[in-house]
Amino acid sequence: MKDESLVKVKICGLTSTKEASLLYKSGADYTGLVLFYEKSRRNNTVANAWQILRYVPREIQRVAVTVSPTLEQLKLIEQMDFHILQVHGELREEVAKAAGLPIWRAYNISGGEIPAPGAYDEKITGYVLDGAVPGAGRSFDWSALADFDRRGKKLILAGGLKADNVCQAIEALHPDVVDVSSGVETDGGKDAAKIKEFVRKVKQYG
């Protein structure tokens, strides 16, 4: 039976079918694959992404993680088995207008500035609040974002989360989803024991 606990978990940054297999019975609710961002060590080619998605358990929602995607990239993503488009950087007008997938708009927080969303409201179903550099395993000052207006959308909290700090993060910002990549890795690869412990802490919280 699907766990109906309050806070959901996204395990982000899969790079292999082996990592996808770790999600079986893990309790994760979402997973993410980085695409079209060669600066990231977690970047996937389209061919690799197709393979990985075949191994993601059906009950887990799949998020295409992008930075300033183009219309051509959106079209490729929409041919694959993704449920959500996560956009860091720029959300181009043509991409927002053409997107058939719901969008999670990601903000990389540096300093204490509070993002002021507003554009393409009808396509956006969630806001991702992340550390300054995507996927770097660094958090931001959660208290500075206490007044962030989620406008009735999901709040996805990312950036430097791990089993040791995720409950404090939930306490601070009351997110709908906690999103982790670096914090469940060992030597740059996903670690089954760390995933298990992270999910346990979140689900125990409630």
Ligand SMILES: O=C(O)c1ccccc1N[C@@H]1O[C@H](COP(=O)(O)O)[C@@H](O)[C@H]1O
């Ligand atoms: O992981 C990456 O390299 C990445 C690249 C481009 C956009 C987003 C990326 N990762 C996002 O970072 C957070 C969590 O990262 P961490 O736990 O701090 O390592 C998550 O939203 C990922 O989607």
